[in-house]
Amino acid sequence: xxxxxxxxxxxxxxxxxxxxxxxxxxxxxxxxxxxxxxxxxxxxxxxxxxxxxxxxxxxxxxxxxxxxxxxxxxxxxxxxxxxxxxxxxxxxxxxxxxxxxxxxxxxxxxxxxxxxxxxxxxxxxxxxxxxxxxxxxxxxxxxxxxxxxxxxxxxxxxxxxxxxxxxxxxxxxxxxxxxxxxxxxxxxxxxxxxxxxxxxxxxxxxxxxxxxxxxxxxxxxxxxxxxxxxxxxxxxxxxxxxxxxxxxxxxxxxxxxxxxxxxxxxxxxxxxxxxxxxxxxxxxxxxxxxxxxxxxxxxxxxxxxxxxxxxxxxxxxxxxxxxxxxxxxxxxxxxxxxxxxxxxxxxxxxxxxxxxxxxxx
Amino acid sequence: xxxxxxxxxxxxxxxxxxxxxxxxxxxxxxxxxxxxxxxxxxxxxxxxxxxxxxxxxxxxxxxxxxxxxxxxxxxxxxxxxxxxxxxxxxxxxxxxxxxxxxxxxxxxxxxxxxxxxxxxxxxxxxxxxxxxxxxxxxxxxxxxxxxxxxxxxxxxxxxxxxxxxxxxxxxxxxxxxxxxxxxxxxxxxxxxxxxxxxxxxxxxxxxxxxxxxxxxxxxxxxxxxxxxxxxxxxxxxxxxxxxxxxxxxxxxxxxxxxxxxxxxxxxxxxxxxxxxxxxxxxxxxxxxxxxxxxxxxxxxxxxxxxxxxxxxxxxxxxxxxxxxxxxxxxxxxxxxxxxxxxxxxxxxxxxxxxxxxxxxxxxxxxxxxxxxxxxxxxxxxxxxxxxxxxxxxxxxxxxxxxxxxxxxxx
Numbered sequence: 044x045x046x047x048x049x050x051x052x053x054x055x056x057x058x059x060x061x062x063x064x065x066x067x068x069x070x071x072x073x074x075x076x077x078x079x080x081x082x083x084x085x086x087x088x089x090x091x092x093x094x095x096x097x098x099x100x101x102x103x104x105x106x107x108x109x110x111x112x113x114x115x116x117x118x119x120x121x122x123x124x125x126x127x128x129x130x131x132x133x134x135x136x137x138x139x140x141x142x143x144x145x146x147x148x149x150x151x152x153x154x155x156x157x158x159x160x161x162x163x164x165x166x167x168x169x170x171x172x173x174x175x176x177x178x179x180x181x182x183x184x185x186x187x188x189x190x191x192x193x194x195x196x197x198x199x200x201x202x203x204x205x206x207x208x209x210x211x212x213x214x215x216x217x218x219x220x221x222x223x224x225x226x227x228x229x230x231x232x233x234x235x236x237x238x239x240x241x242x243x244x245x246x247x248x249x250x251x252x253x254x255x256x257x258x259x260x261x262x263x264x265x266x267x268x269x270x271x272x273x274x275x276x277x278x279x280x281x282x283x284x285x286x287x288x289x290x291x292x293x294x295x296x297x298x299x300x301x302x303x304x305x306x307x308x309x310x311x312x313x314x315x316x317x318x319x320x321x322x323x324x325x326x327x328x329x330x331x332x333x334x335x336x337x338x339x340x341x342x343x344x345x346x347x348x349x350x351x352x353x354x355x356x357x358x359x360x361x362x363x364x365x366x367x368x369x370x371x372x373x374x375x376x377x378x379x380x381x382x383x384x385x386x387x388x389x390x391x392x393x394x395x396x397x398x399x400x401x402x403x404x
Numbered sequence: 405x406x407x408x409x410x411x412x413x414x415x416x417x418x419x420x421x422x423x424x425x426x427x428x429x430x431x432x433x434x435x436x437x438x439x440x441x442x443x444x445x446x447x448x449x450x451x452x453x454x455x456x457x458x459x460x461x462x463x464x465x466x467x468x469x470x471x472x473x474x475x476x477x478x479x480x481x482x483x484x485x486x487x488x489x490x491x492x493x494x495x496x497x498x499x500x501x502x503x504x505x506x507x508x509x510x511x512x513x514x515x516x517x518x519x520x521x522x523x524x525x526x527x528x529x530x531x532x533x534x535x536x537x538x539x540x541x542x543x544x545x546x547x548x549x550x551x552x553x554x555x556x557x558x559x560x561x562x563x564x565x566x567x568x569x570x571x572x573x574x575x576x577x578x579x580x581x582x583x584x585x586x587x588x589x590x591x592x593x594x595x596x597x598x599x600x601x602x603x604x605x606x607x608x609x610x611x612x613x614x615x616x617x618x619x620x621x622x623x624x625x626x627x628x629x630x631x632x633x634x635x636x637x638x639x640x641x642x643x644x645x646x647x648x649x650x651x652x653x654x655x656x657x658x659x660x661x662x663x664x665x666x667x668x669x670x671x672x673x674x675x676x677x678x679x680x681x682x683x684x685x686x687x688x689x690x691x692x693x694x695x696x697x698x699x700x701x702x703x704x705x706x707x708x709x710x711x712x713x714x715x716x717x718x719x720x721x722x723x724x725x726x727x728x729x730x731x732x733x734x735x736x737x738x739x740x741x742x743x744x745x746x747x748x749x750x751x752x753x754x755x756x757x758x759x760x761x762x763x764x765x766x767x768x769x770x771x772x773x774x775x776x777x778x779x780x781x782x783x784x785x786x787x788x789x790x791x792x793x794x795x796x797x798x799x800x801x802x803x804x805x806x807x808x809x810x811x812x813x814x
Contacts, residue, residue, distance in 0.1 A: 168416065213785035281588040282525065282581070296533050296581065 048247040052182030053240075054260035057096075059189035060321040061236050062196070062267040063314055066290045067144040069233045070275045072372065075284035076226035079211060080218045084226035085272045088234040089265040091384050095237030096261050098388045100254045102244055105394040109245035111335045113393040124336050126386075131332040133238065133382040138325035138353055140232055140371050142166075143364055145315070145322055146357065148288050152311075160361060167354045170323045174330040174346035178246055181327065184320050191313040196267055198310025200274070202294035207277035228380070229372040235383015241390060242328055290314060326353055438476070438496035442558030444543030445483060445520045446509035452479045453520060455486035456544040457498060458558045475547060483523040500530035505558050505565070506580065507599070508536065509543035516655030518587050525584040532580040535565050537597045538650040538657070546599060549642045564646050565597060573676040574667045576649045587655055590784050593775040598650040598660055602643040651774040659772035661765065668761035669776065671722055672705045680729060686753045688733045696750055697730040698810075709779060709802075711787035716794050716801045718779060720762060722808045726754070746812035754810045762806050770799050 065085075073081035106113055115123040146163045154162075173180065216223070240257075247253075275289045278296065286292045294307035326349050333345040360367060371379070444456040456477045478490030491498045506524060508517055517538075524530045539546045546557060553560035565577060578596040586594035649661040649669065661669060670676055681698040688694040702725040710717045726746065746754075769776060779798055784791050794801055 210785050214788040217788060279581070280585050281590075282585050285526065292532075295531065296579070 046246060046248050047178040048182040048243060050247055050250065050253045050256060052185050053243055053247055054256050055185040055189040056181065056239075056243075057236075057257070057260040057264045058267075059185045059192050059317055060324060061261070061264045062271070063192060063318045063321045064141045064144070065233050065268050066271055066314065067141070067148060068287055068289070069230055070272055070289040071284050071287050073226045073230055073272070074276060074279075076229060077218050077222045078284075079213070079276060080216060080223050081226060081276055081283070082212060082269060082272045083216065083223050084230065085269060087224070087227040088230055089268060092234050092236050093258070093261060093265060095235075095384045095387045096240055097254075097258055099237050099240040099244070099390050100257045102390040102394055103240075103247070103257075104249050104254055105391065106244050110241045110390075113244065113390075117393050117396050127332045127336050129382060129386075130238065131329050131336070133379070134325040134329035134332070135349070135352065136371070136375060137232065137235070137379065137383075138322065138329070139356060139367060141318075141322040141325075142353065142357060143367075145318055148291070149315070151288070152291050160358060163357070164354065166319065167350050169319065170326050170353075171343075171346050171350045173320070173323050174327050174349060175342040178242070178331075181324075188317045188320060192317045195310040195313035195317070196271070198307060198313075199290055199294045200270070202297045202307050202310075203274055203278060206296045207274050208280065209273070209277050211277045211280045212273060228376050231376045231379040231383065232371040235379055237387040238383045239324060239328065241387050242331060244390070326350060438474075438494065438498055440498055440500050440503045441556055442505040442507065442547060442561070443500075443503055444507040444509065444539070444547045445512065446542050446544055447511040447515065448479065452481055453483050453486045454479050454544065455483060455490060456547055457487075457490055458547045458556060459496075460502075460556065477544065483520055484527075500527075503530050504534050505562055506534055506536045507543035507546050507561075508538045508596070510539055510541055513538075513657040517652060517657070518584070518655040521580060521583060524580045530580075532584070534580050535562065536578050536580055536583050537561070537565060537599050537646065540598060540600045546601070546644075549601060551643060552641050553643070561599065561644055561646075564644050571678055573670050573674060573679045574663070575646045576666055576670060587652070589778070589781060591775040591778055591780040592654045593778075594652045594655075595649050595661075595774070595776050596652075597646040598648040600645040600648065602645050651768070651772050651776060653772065653774050658774055659768060661768055664761045665765040665768060668758065668765045671703060671724075671758070672707055672720055672762070672777075676700050676703050681726065681754060681757075683750060683754050683757060686747070686750045688731070689747070692733065695732040696728055698726040698746075698754065699729040701725045701727055707777065707782075709782040709786060711783060711790035711794060713790065713793065715803065716783075716790070716798060717803050717805060718777070719805045720807065722758065722762070722806075724754075724758075724808070724810045726810055726812055728812075744812075745814055746810070751810050751812075755808045758808045758810070759806050762808070763804070766804050773799060775799065
């Protein structure tokens with residue numbers, strides 16, 4: 044059997060792409076609800092994702108085939124198409140907020156005046172190109188971009204940690220379980236990363252201890268996210284919820300920045316670069332699902348549809364972005380939780396039914 | 405077929421590049437951009453904000469090394485509106501990315517200053533790491549006066565407010581972010597340096613070149629171009645003193661900390677290595693009263709709050725390792741060059757002096773109600789069980805235990 048990915052690439056995928064999209068507006072979203080306990084809300088979501096990823100990794104160990112075949116084997120052709128359609132909708136919805144975040148961030152920080160929305164259009168051909176490529180391209184991108192993510196993160200960390208007042212997160216849990224859980228609930232759009240891992244089932248050769256490596260990689264990713272959240276709150280304390288774009292803000296209060304200028308943008312640009320791929324992922328997997336549902340051989344057709352719809356959403360619904368964001372944080376959050384966490388958590392059940400011999404099929 | 409495909413891709417890429425670069429990254433013609441180095445905010449009699457911007461005028465010449473400046477004012481019901489007014493009437497786009505100083509005029513002392521400062525914390529146009537300071541007079545006046553330190557008074561003020569390592573740390577440094585964070589914190593108390601104007605005793609001759617001021621609300625219709633000084637006119641030169649601190653509760657100015665209390669506050673809030681302490685009238689080895697100047701080489705500080713149902717105690721521990729930098733004794737000795745041990749009378753006098761400063765500082769905190777030591781925040785963070793018991797009367801209930809130890813080479 045030919046594998047598209049290596050275990051190393053799956054591990055690096057988790058480090059390169061999982062932490063970044065949580066560093067834009069998510070910290071302020073959490074801080075608005077659970078204030079100093081925002082890190083607990085984040086920890087809850089990360090723990091749920093860890094559980095999901097551990098279970099999906101277990102599925103990877105048990106399975107001899109990919110996710111699509113597993114679903115078809117268990118639920119039949121019609122049933123599998125229905126389930127895949129749910130994932131397709133999930134990925135299409137999941138992509139909207141992060142793409143808008145990146146667009147808004149670039150507009151506000153790199154442009155003096157608000158540019159026309161067309162400046163962001165070149166992003167879509169990049170996604171289109173990515174969407175027509177096989178899964179190994181994601182693996183190769185992970186091989187390269189994990190270093191960008193880590194360098195970017197450490198640049199910001201070293202510049203900001205000295206300004207953090209770590210007592211700001213005390214007393215722990217004083218905001219009440221209600222607010223902590225509510226913040227965690229509203230952040231589900233940014234989590235649910237176990238769903239990506241479903242599509243890696245059967246795509247890499249699972250060897251002994253690979254599960255530990257994958258879970259350890261996610262733990263490192265979770266540590267990056269959690270430390271970022273804590274440092275962010277400890278720098279801004281009572282005004283944390285007002286800092287919409289967290290990672291452009293946290294590093295600028297260092298004396299060295301005052302003296303030398305904003306060289307922290309080196310780290311920021313590296314993170315934005317990785318994020319370009321990170322925000323493309325939902326669309327990439329949406330394309331793969333669509334190819335499978337309609338059995339499309341010419342991948343560019345589905346890629347064009349998926350990317351076109353997303354571009355259209357960006358162009359036409361820009362005015363209603365706040366409503367979309369509120370929907371993602373409100374009513375749709377439960378959908379994100381179910382599809383991003385609950386369904387992947389049940390993936391080991393897919394391996395219970397005896398698999399067909401797909402290799403010979 | 406392949407060539408056609410490649411051509412289509414090339415055309416598409418070129419088309420997209422046009423989109424990407426059509427905006428020139430939003431850059432504005434430098435001729436139409438005003439680089440604002442400092443902003444002064446005052447309140448007019450009719451309740452509007454008057455924003456004065458000090459603008460650096462870059463000149464493409466090697467002949468003149470001095471910074472040229474212009475000053476413009478705008479009025480509006482909000483700070484943002486006043487800035488807009490300034491841009492409308494001058495034709496310049498007010499670029500705030502290099503604005504590192506925001507001055508608040510005394511006319512705002514009776515109103516909530518957050519209405520003036522919050523704009524800078526909300527907008528991404530200005531860095532919220534910009535310093536904020538309170539002017540004893542009008543903020544506009546601070547920008548207008550002439551100083552021998554720099555042609556741009558804003559740059560001179562920044563030199564005073566932003567001290568590097570090794571400089572005297574006797575000035576409180578506050579930026580937009582920390583002021584707003586303190587204002588919105590549980591203590592509602594904040595502070596910023598208070599700037600007083602001193603007469604330097606000198607005068608300068610104004611060339612009239614480049615230095616201009618004007619008001620957007622100028623009834624003559626001249627906006628921003630009116631020369632404030634005629635050529636050859638002598639200007640009185642001034643210096644700035646920022647060693648006092650203005651205190652705010654819920655954004656309203658409630659009092660001030662003097663030079664000594666500001667030094668004491670700095671000593672317990674930050675590292676004051678390199679700061680000088682003047683200790684006068686200490687007997688030397690012959691018993692003659694001598695004045696000493698000590699330099700702090702290292703300081704350790706700890707502020708701890710303990711709360712029980714019966715008591716609220718604040719422990720302030722300050723430990724300073726000092727050396728004699730100068731003295732007025734007529735005896736010739738090698739004490740200064742060799743960092744000799746400090747004499748016991750000198751140690752005692754310094755300790756008592758610092759205890760007095762710290763006690764005065766606490767008294768001012770009680771009197772004004774300004775919790776600049778963040779006692780309420782400490783109560784909330786470390787003693788949450790007693791928080792409801794003391795949250796309304798912590799300043800009157802708190803007992804302060806001050807322990808200062810000064811030591812030198814042994």
